[in-house]
Amino acid sequence: MRTHRISRRRAGAIALGTLLALPVVANAGADPAAANDIRPAVAFGFNNHGQLGDGTSIHRFVPVGVNNLVETKQVSAGGFHSLALLTNGTVRSWGWNESGQLGDGTTTERTVPGTVVGLSGVRAVAAGFAFSLALLDNGKIMAWGANDSGQLGIGTSSNDPVRLPVEVKGISNARAISAGGAHGLALLDDGKVMVWGIGVAPQVTATPFQVANLDHVRAVAAGDAHSLALLEDGTVKAWGANDRGQLGTGAISGPTFTPARVVNLDDVEAVAAGGAHSLALLDNGTGRAWGDNLFGQLGIGSFGGQRSTPTRIVGLSHARAIAAGDEHSLALSADDDDVILSWGSDSFGGLGGGTLSQQDRPVTVQSSLTRVRSIDGGNDYSLAAG
Numbered sequence: 001m002r003t004h005r006i007s008r009r010r011a012g013a014i015a016l017g018t019l020l021a022l023p024v025v026a027n028a029g030a031d032p033a034a035a036n037d038i039r040p041a042v043a044f045g046f047n048n049h050g051q052l053g054d055g056t057s058i059h060r061f062v063p064v065g066v067n068n069l070v071e072t073k074q075v076s077a078g079g080f081h082s083l084a085l086l087t088n089g090t091v092r093s094w095g096w097n098e099s100g101q102l103g104d105g106t107t108t109e110r111t112v113p114g115t116v117v118g119l120s121g122v123r124a125v126a127a128g129f130a131f132s133l134a135l136l137d138n139g140k141i142m143a144w145g146a147n148d149s150g151q152l153g154i155g156t157s158s159n160d161p162v163r164l165p166v167e168v169k170g171i172s173n174a175r176a177i178s179a180g181g182a183h184g185l186a187l188l189d190d191g192k193v194m195v196w197g198i199g200v201a202p203q204v205t206a207t208p209f210q211v212a213n214l215d216h217v218r219a220v221a222a223g224d225a226h227s228l229a230l231l232e233d234g235t236v237k238a239w240g241a242n243d244r245g246q247l248g249t250g251a252i253s254g255p256t257f258t259p260a261r262v263v264n265l266d267d268v269e270a271v272a273a274g275g276a277h278s279l280a281l282l283d284n285g286t287g288r289a290w291g292d293n294l295f296g297q298l299g300i301g302s303f304g305g306q307r308s309t310p311t312r313i314v315g316l317s318h319a320r321a322i323a324a325g326d327e328h329s330l331a332l333s334a335d336d337d338d339v340i341l342s343w344g345s346d347s348f349g350g351l352g353g354g355t356l357s358q359q360d361r362p363v364t365v366q367s368s369l370t371r372v373r374s375i376d377g378g379n380d381y382s383l384a385a386g
Contacts, residue, residue: 040065040066040069040070040072040369040385040386041053041065041066041069041072041075041084041383041384041385041386042063042064042065042066042367042369042383042384042385042386043060043063043064043066043082043381043382043383043384044060044061044062044063044064044349044350044351044352044365044367044381044382045059045060045348045349045350045351045352045378045380045381045382046059046080046347046348046349046350046378046379046380046381047059047060047348047381048080049080049081049095049096049097049109050094050095050096050109050110050111050112051077051078051080051081051082051094051095051096051378051381052064052066052082052381053066053067053068053069053082053094053095053111053112053113054066054067054111054112055067055111055112056111057111059348059349060349061349061352061353061354061355061356062349062352062353062354062366062367063352063365063366063367063369063384066082066084066094066113066383067112067113068092068112068113069084069086069092069113070086071086071087071088072084072085072086072087072374072385072386073085073086073087073373073374073385074124074125074373074374074385075374075375075376075383075384075385076125076126076127076179076376076383077127077325077376077377077378077381077382077383078095078096078101078127078128078129078130078131078132078179078378079096079127079128079129079130079378079379080095080096080378080379081093081094081095081096081097081101081102081127081130081132082094082095082113082127082378082383083116083125083126083127083132084113084125084385085122085123085124085125085134089120089121089122089123089137090115090116090119090120090122091103091115091116091119091122091125091134092113092114092115092116093110093113093114093115093116093132094110094111094112094113094114095109095110095111096109096130097109097110098130098161099130099131099145099146099161100144100145100146100161100162100163100164101127101128101130101131101132101144101145101146102114102116102132103116103117103119103132103144103145103163103164103165104116104117104163105117105163105164106163107161107163116132116134116144116165117164117165118164118165119134119142119165121136121137121138122134122135122136122137123135123136123137124176124177125177126177126178126179126184126222127179127376127378128145128151128179128180128181128182128183128184128222129146129180129181129182129224130145130146131143131144131145131146131147131151131152131179131182131184132144132145132179133168133177133179133184134165134177135174135175135176135177135186138172139171139172139173139174139175139189140167140168140171140172140174141153141167141168141171141174141177141184141186142165142166142167142168143162143165143166143167143168143184144162144163144164144165144166145161145162146161146162146182147160147161147162147206148182149182149183149197149198149204150196150197150198150204150205150206150207151179151182151183151184151196151197151198152166152168152184152206153168153169153171153184153196153197153206153207153208154166154167154168154169154206155169155206155207156206157204157206168184168186168196168208169207169208170194170207170208171186171188171194171208173188173189173190174186174187174188174189174194175187175188175189176219176220177220178220178221178222178227178273179222180197180199180222180223180224180225180226180227180273181198181199181222181223181224181225182197182198182199183195183196183197183198183199183200183222183225183227184196184197184208184222185220185221185222185227186208186220187217187218187219187220191215191216191217191218191232192210192211192214192215192217193210193211193214193217193220193229194208194209194210194211195208195209195211195227196208196209198225199225199226199240199241199255200227200239200240200257201257202257211229211239211259212258213258213259214229214237214259216231216232216233217229217230217231217232218230218231218232219270219271220271221271221272221273221278221324222273223240223241223246223273223274223275223276223277223278223324224241224273224274224275224276224326225240225241225255225276226238226239226240226241226242226246226247226273226276226278227239227240227273228262228271228272228273228278229259229271230268230270230271234266234267234268234269234283235261235262235265235266235268236248236261236262236265236268236271236280237259237260237261237262238259238260238262238278239256239257239258239259239260240255240256240257241255241276242254242255242256243255243276244276244277244291244292244306245290245291245292245306245307245308245309246273246276246277246278246290246291246292247260247262247278247308248262248263248265248278248290248291248308248309248310249261249262249263249308250263250308250309251308252306252308262278262280262290262310263309263310264309264310265280265288265310267282267283267284268280268281268282268283269281269282269283270321270322271322272322272323272324272329273324274291274297274324274325274326274327274328274329274377275292275324275325275326275327276291276292277289277290277291277292277293277297277298277324277327277329278290278291278324279313279322279323279324279329280310280322281319281320281321281322281331285316285317285318285319285320285334286312286313286316286317286319287299287312287313287316287319287322287331288310288311288312288313289307289310289311289313289329290307290308290309290310290311291306291307292306292327293305293306293307294327295327295328295344295345295358296343296344296345296358296359296360296361297324297325297327297328297329297343297344297345298311298313298329298344299313299314299316299329299343299344299359299360299361299362300312300313300314300360300361301314301360301361302360303358303360313331313361313362314360314361314362315361315362316331316333316341316362317333318333318334319331319332319333319334319341320332320333320334321374321375323375323376323377323382324377325344325345325350325376325377325378325379325380325381325382326345326377326378326379326380327344327345327380328342328343328344328345328346328350328351328377328380328382329342329343329344329377330342330365330375330376330377330382331362331375332372332375338369338370338371338372339364339365340352340364340365340367340369340372340375340384341362341363341364341365342359342362342363342365342382343359343360343361343362343363344358344359345358345380346358346359347380348380348381349380349381350377350378350380350381350382351363351365351382352365352366352367352382353365353366354366365382365384367384369384369386370386371386372384372385372386373385373386
């Protein structure tokens, strides 16, 4: 998930995501089940706009089923809205819709999933703060929702909502996407990265451009205002905002628009970017985290402060997926039939542990969901699909 940095705490209401958010790095991999199996999705946490998809606006401290979803392949959590990619290549959306981010032609919010109009042949989705992206099988990208900062990548910016999917300009060979607070990322077939929106250059950029000096990339992740790129050699580069150390370069500073290597980090399998923190999953199943730790979202056994270099996540082992919300984090353990773990802020039940208690290390989500293949975190809420 990726929250535009006007979070609920900072503006009375707000990921990226990604991401977060986010996936896509949060996608836990292929599922061996037949395509006609019912594949449920669950949600928990903040629900002021119906982003949990259970037909209510009641906050949920433990996971509840998302209504009207079957054969779910991937989920993505935005600021207050959610996306689900079905195995038939169509997309469902629900939650906040003030900027048209549900893609149904309206600005009416929904508490249960509805269909994104005109989309088929989709292979990945990404929900930003108030906009959405979909990667098609042909390598093109569709976008809809808020475009005040050029986050749709259509060559123009406007305060008017874009209520139906439109094509991102100049990209026809993408293989992965990620959506941040108000910027988008596309990983191309040749290992290069395209970016657009705000926070990717000194000025707003409504037309995608290639990130300089960045090659051999195998995954990308967009946070609120920073971005991560996982390289083929298992190292990570980062750029964008660094006021909380979220770039992992060993310093806390102003923004940088040139990708820099995250220090002391090798053998990485996946990355995730949250509001102002970053996560890395290593090939041995352990995790590293850096950036803001006000609510324990780094999972390092303490609350507060920042870490400008990667620090080991306490007690995380045998993980096979990670995801970052605005101020909380998620992981999927391969032990015990896919246990979902969470840590960080828990103001509205976004950790799914049944209580409102922030955690400085991973705890178990109270979910019976098995064969989990996708997780993601939004602003104080979380999604998972079996």
